Amino acid sequence: MSDLFYDAAPNATRIAPPRPQPRKYPDKKPTHVYLFGTCVIDIMFPDAGFDAIRLLEREGITVHYPQEQGCCGQPAYSSGYIEQAKEVAKAQIALFENDWPVVIPSGSCAGMMRLHYKELFHDEPEVLAKVNALSERIYELGEFLLYVSKIQLKDQGQKTKIALHTSCAARREMNTHLHVRQLLDQLENVERIDHDHESECCGFGGTFSVKMADISGAMVLDKTKALKDTGVDQVVSADCGCLMNINGSLEKQNESLRGQHLATFLWLRTGGTHHE
Amino acid sequence: MSKTEQPRIPVLDALSQHFKENAHMALRNKQLRHNMRTAMDSLITKRLVSMPDENERESLRELGNHVRARALSKLPELLEKLEANLTKRGVQVHWAETTEEANQIIFDIAKRRQAKLFIKGKSMVSEELNMNHFLKKQGIEALESDMGEYIIQLDYERPSHIIMPAIHKNAKQVGHLFENKLQTPYTDDVDTLIQTGRKVLRNKFFEADIGISGVNFAVAETGSLFLVENEGNGRMSTTVPPVHIAITGIEKVVENLRDTVPLVSLLTRSALGQAITTYVNLISGPRKANELDGPEEVHLVLLDNGRTQAFADAQLRQTLNCIRCGACMNHCPVYTRIGGQAYGTVYPGPIGKIISPHLMGLDKTEDLPIASTLCGACGEVCPVKIPIPELLRRLRKEDVRPPEEPLHYVKGQGARFSRKERTMWNIWKSMNTKPNLYRKFSYLATRLRFMTPNILAWSQNHSKAKPASYTLHELAKKHLGDKK
Ligand code: SF4
Numbered sequence: 001m002s003d004l005f006y007d008a009a010p011n012a013t014r015i016a017p018p019r020p021q022p023r024k025y026p027d028k029k030p031t032h033v034y035l036f037g038t039c040v041i042d043i044m045f046p047d048a049g050f051d052a053i054r055l056l057e058r059e060g061i062t063v064h065y066p067q068e069q070g071c072c073g074q075p076a077y078s079s080g081y082i083e084q085a086k087e088v089a090k091a092q093i094a095l096f097e098n099d100w101p102v103v104i105p106s107g108s109c110a111g112m113m114r115l116h117y118k119e120l121f122h123d124e125p126e127v128l129a130k131v132n133a134l135s136e137r138i139y140e141l142g143e144f145l146l147y148v149s150k151i152q153l154k155d156q157g158q159k160t161k162i163a164l165h166t167s168c169a170a171r172r173e174m175n176t177h178l179h180v181r182q183l184l185d186q187l188e189n190v191e192r193i194d195h196d197h198e199s200e201c202c203g204f205g206g207t208f209s210v211k212m213a214d215i216s217g218a219m220v221l222d223k224t225k226a227l228k229d230t231g232v233d234q235v236v237s238a239d240c241g242c243l244m245n246i247n248g249s250l251e252k253q254n255e256s257l258r259g260q261h262l263a264t265f266l267w268l269r270t271g272g273t274h275h276e
Numbered sequence: 277m278s279k280t281e282q283p284r285i286p287v288l289d290a291l292s293q294h295f296k297e298n299a300h301m302a303l304r305n306k307q308l309r310h311n312m313r314t315a316m317d318s319l320i321t322k323r324l325v326s327m328p329d330e331n332e333r334e335s336l337r338e339l340g341n342h343v344r345a346r347a348l349s350k351l352p353e354l355l356e357k358l359e360a361n362l363t364k365r366g367v368q369v370h371w372a373e374t375t376e377e378a379n380q381i382i383f384d385i386a387k388r389r390q391a392k393l394f395i396k397g398k399s400m401v402s403e404e405l406n407m408n409h410f411l412k413k414q415g416i417e418a419l420e421s422d423m424g425e426y427i428i429q430l431d432y433e434r435p436s437h438i439i440m441p442a443i444h445k446n447a448k449q450v451g452h453l454f455e456n457k458l459q460t461p462y463t464d465d466v467d468t469l470i471q472t473g474r475k476v477l478r479n480k481f482f483e484a485d486i487g488i489s490g491v492n493f494a495v496a497e498t499g500s501l502f503l504v505e506n507e508g509n510g511r512m513s514t515t516v517p518p519v520h521i522a523i524t525g526i527e528k529v530v531e532n533l534r535d536t537v538p539l540v541s542l543l544t545r546s547a548l549g550q551a552i553t554t555y556v557n558l559i560s561g562p563r564k565a566n567e568l569d570g571p572e573e574v575h576l577v578l579l580d581n582g583r584t585q586a587f588a589d590a591q592l593r594q595t596l597n598c599i600r601c602g603a604c605m606n607h608c609p610v611y612t613r614i615g616g617q618a619y620g621t622v623y624p625g626p627i628g629k630i631i632s633p634h635l636m637g638l639d640k641t642e643d644l645p646i647a648s649t650l651c652g653a654c655g656e657v658c659p660v661k662i663p664i665p666e667l668l669r670r671l672r673k674e675d676v677r678p679p680e681e682p683l684h685y686v687k688g689q690g691a692r693f694s695r696k697e698r699t700m701w702n703i704w705k706s707m708n709t710k711p712n713l714y715r716k717f718s719y720l721a722t723r724l725r726f727m728t729p730n731i732l733a734w735s736q737n738h739s740k741a742k743p744a745s746y747t748l749h750e751l752a753k754k755h756l757g758d759k760k
Contacts, residue, residue: 035752039708042748043718044741049748053755064759065752067715070708076701078650080672084705091709119666168651201609205649210733212647214300217737218309218613219649248738 022175025147032062032100033144036092038109039071040240041261047274048240048261052105052141055267059149066095074112075206077120089117093130101148102134105141105263107170107177107239114138115173140170142180142238142262155187157269161232163195165223165246165259167239171199180238180262187269196226204245220249228257235259295643298618308444312612315443319606322549323657340542341661343535344597351587354496354529355578361499365561367574378579379410382521385575386416389519391485394418395477397503397510398425399490400438400600401523401579403622404635407488418488421477421509423470430457436616438623439547439602444615477509487513487571491524492599493539494576497532501576503557504540506548511555520571522559526578527587527596539599542659546603582634582687589685591670595630597660604654604664610647619644626654630667638675639688645671646692718747 033056037049053063072092077085092113096102104110114135121127145151164184166177184192203209203219210216224246227235235257237243243259250257268274283301302308327333347354359369372378382405386394394411396402396418408418408429420429424441428434431453435441442450447464455462460472481487489510493502501522503510514520530536544550563570586595605611605625616624621632621641629644638645645668654664674689678698683689707714721728725743734741 037748037752039718043721043743046744046746046748046751050751050755053752063756065749065756067749067753067758068711070711070714071704073708076704078669078672079701080669080674080676081698081701082673084701087705088708091711168649168653172652172656199653201649201651201653203609203649205651208646208649209737210731212296212299212610213733213736214296214303215610215613215647216649218303219609220737244741245738248734248741251739252735252737 026101029059029149030061030101032064032098034064034066034096034098034100034102036069036072036096036102036104036109036113037065038104038106038240040244041105044244045240045261048105048263051261051267051272052103052263054272055141055145055151055263056103056149058272059145059151061149064098064100068095072109072112073120074109074116077112077116078206082120086120089113089120090127093117093127093134096134096137099137101137101139101144103139103141103144105238105261106241107140107167107174108241110138110140110176111169111173140174140176140179140238142183143174143176145266146179146183151183151186153183153186153266153270155189155269156271157187157189159189159191160234161191161193161230162234162236162265163193163227163230163232164198165202165227165235165237165239165242166198167237167242168201170238176238180236183262183266184236187266190269193230193232195230197222198226202242202245204241206241209245216245217249220245224249224253224255224257228255232257234265236262236265238262293640293643294620295618295647298620299614299647302614302618307446307449308615309613311444311446312615315440316606316612319548323546323603323606324549326545326549326551336538336542337659337661339538340599340659341597343530343539344599344660345594347530347535348527348587348593348596350531351526351529354531355526357496358494358499358529359578361496362561362576363499365499367499367561367576370575370577371580372577373580375405375579375581378405378523378577378581379407381577382407382523383411383414383416385519385521385573386411386414386486389485389573391519392416393480393484394486394488395480395484395513395517396420396422396425396488397490397505397513398422398441399488399523400435400622401490401525402488403435404525404579404581405523407523419477419480419484421480421507421513422505423473423507423509426473426477427453430454434617434622436624437602437605438600438616438627444617481509481512481516484513484517486519486521487515487517489514489520489522491522491528491576492543493536494524494529495531495533495536496529499560500533501557501559502536502540503559504544504553504555505557506550506554508555511557514557514559515570518571519573519575520559520562521575521577523577523579526580526583527598539660543599543601546601546657546659582636585685585687586631586634592634592667592685594662595627595634595667597662598627598631599660600627601659603657603659604662607653607657609649609651609653626664626668627662630662630664630671633671633674633686633688637688638671638686639691642675642688642691645675715747715749718749722747 041049056063073085073088117131171177202223203216246259370381411418420426427442436444451462451464454460491501562574586592608625611625619628621628632641650665674686675692677690722743
């Protein structure tokens with residue numbers, strides 16, 4: 001590329017991280033996968049995780065859910081507590097021994113495990129080797145369904161209008177924001193409406209929403225306003241952090257509009273049911 | 277609407293310790309919110325239109341990163357070369373470690389020339405020096421000639437953007453300001469306003485004893501100072517007064533003239549969506565004996581002010597790649613909502629959050645690294661590919677570093693250190709490394725969901741966050757059994 005313009009110095013130190021590149025997907029559908037459920041889903045949105053399991057099973061895939069899993073380590077990593085994040089990350093890295101894909105129903109936790117673990121262990125060659133291998137096996141749920149499992153969705157629901165919210169990590173780290181659109185576009189009766197400032201952050205940012213509550217509040221109000229302005233029946237997102245933020249704000253405003261996790265939305269639209 | 281209705285940040289003495297209060301005030305200013313959003317949206321669009329081909333844009337950014345990283349990798353050598361070549365051309369080079377030193381150097385030149393009036397082009401480094409204020413105390417007037425800076429100066433404010441200092445004001449507000457301060461009839465016609473400002477400034481270029489400018493790139497190989505601008509005031513203030521003083525941070529040096537080609541293209545497109553600015557100035561020394569115009573003396577002040585501290589660490593050094601285009605601000609959802617003055621620093625927005633701790637110390641800027649959702653919009657647009665979110669995470673680490681750990685590179689580190697917070701993270705760590713403990717915790721959190729503590733800051737904007745009534749661990753176990 002650069003020779004087009006210029007011969008950049010041969011020994012220039014290039015430190016900026018590469019942009020997410022379109023990745024190569026395996027040709028064959030795997031028979032086994034791991035599900036990494038994430039801590040937010042585990043405690044706040046367990047149905048989303050369970051619906052992900054059922055969607056994968058319906059694809060003829062055996063799902064493994066290591067009971068020892070916890071958090072991916074991102075909260076500590078983002079807050080500057082690197083040593084704590086490392087310990088927690090190591091505990092997760094040890095869980096996925098077999099060579100199966102690890103499917104994660106969250107762009108932000110997938111981004112953490114696929115990209116940031118490398119940074120976290122850049123000075124521990126032994127762990128790094130494991131991390132690099134693991135990183136290749138990490139898939140965000142939507143990405144996995146579309147490109148690895150090559151899912152064909154049959155819509156069995158009524159006509160509906162939805163707006164999609166993609167997390168910043170899905171958009172800027174995992175590069176999976178378009179995959180979710182493609183998945184939803186397989187559904188005949190679902191009309192997807194774009195909203196104003198769609199690529200803008202919803203203001204969650206983990207502890208940011210508590211530490212800088214004022215600014216975060218202004219952001220989520222703008223986000224929910226843009227979503228309400230679309231007049232849709234429902235919001236769909238593949239990230240539960242954003243959902244917690246957006247739904248919490250909508251509820252506080254006494255609005256009836258809500259966001260639902262992608263897995264749940266897909267499961268219910270394609271004939272799946274929920275009975276507890 | 278009367279101007280006093282909107283809350284106003286006390287910008288002249290604001291320090292970033294007040295970031296939260298300033299932000300709070302800014303958020304309540306509806307006019308500001310509206311002005312910022314409209315302006316940023318338009319700048320975002322202009323940038324994209326000026327670089328429509330994604331692949332080309334990305335290769336150019338890659339190249340920008342290479343050029344800057346290479347220059348920084350040889351910084352000491354290039355600075356020496358720059359000094360030698362500038363000196364050969366008759367430019368007097370001065371080194372300043374601190375802002376005080378820089379001000380003193382400038383004052384000494386002024387004294388020798390018995391200067392009473394400075395006319396300035398835009399220079400963010402002179403803002404770092406708080407130069408106008410310093411000179412005023414010595415009885416010297418420094419008049420801003422960039423239209424945005426001029427407006428800000430009239431209203432006793434600090435710039436809210438590094439490219440467009442008055443971006444937070446709309447034409448009506450400027451109309452009222454001119455009406456009050458210049459006693460001109462009120463108008464909100466932008467052209468008329470600009471003409472009014474120009475009329476005031478025009479004569480000052482001839483009256484001024486010293487012209488001040490910034491520098492976009494200092495070219496080591498040729499000893500030239502590269503300066504882009506749109507209003508012509510930069511050219512006037514560097515050529516009309518008998519003395520020209522350029523001020524720059526030491527990181528602005530590039531190896532050779534060819535290096536400036538991709539950088540200037542990135543700079544103007546990222547900043548204003550322009551392929552090139554109206555004026556491109558290459559300054560290479562004072563007037564020679566046979567020349568008709570130009571200043572008698574040219575000086576360059578090279579300022580450190582914390583930059584070598586950033587330079588000392590390979591990761592943090594990337595901060596110095598910055599070519600001050602402002603694109604990171606234009607795309608930042610936090611900046612868009614609070615405006616630049618709330619930061620209480622010379623450089624606001626994402627770049628401000630990573631450079632200000634080096635210039636002022638983390639103890640004076642402790643809130644800046646945490647004032648971000650790490651959404652990544654800044655890193656995505658930065659023309660020289662500074663990984664701003666990564667650097668924010670690094671500074672957060674320095675922010676909470678315990679005092680007993682050996683010192684690193686950032687002045688004032690450990691400013692947000694709290695034993696309590698550290699303990700909480702250690703508990704969190706135990707929970708997530710001991711699966712049994714984690715399962716007990718999540719079981720209790722879901723079963724005792726009615727007891728979930730109310731986090732006040734959260735409930736300002738949200739309904740209370742309640743866990744579900746069971747965990748995914750349980751659902752999965754019931755469904756999948758014990759298989760590994
Ligand atoms: S950090 Fe990057 S985007 Fe921001 S002002 Fe500097 S060069 Fe421009």
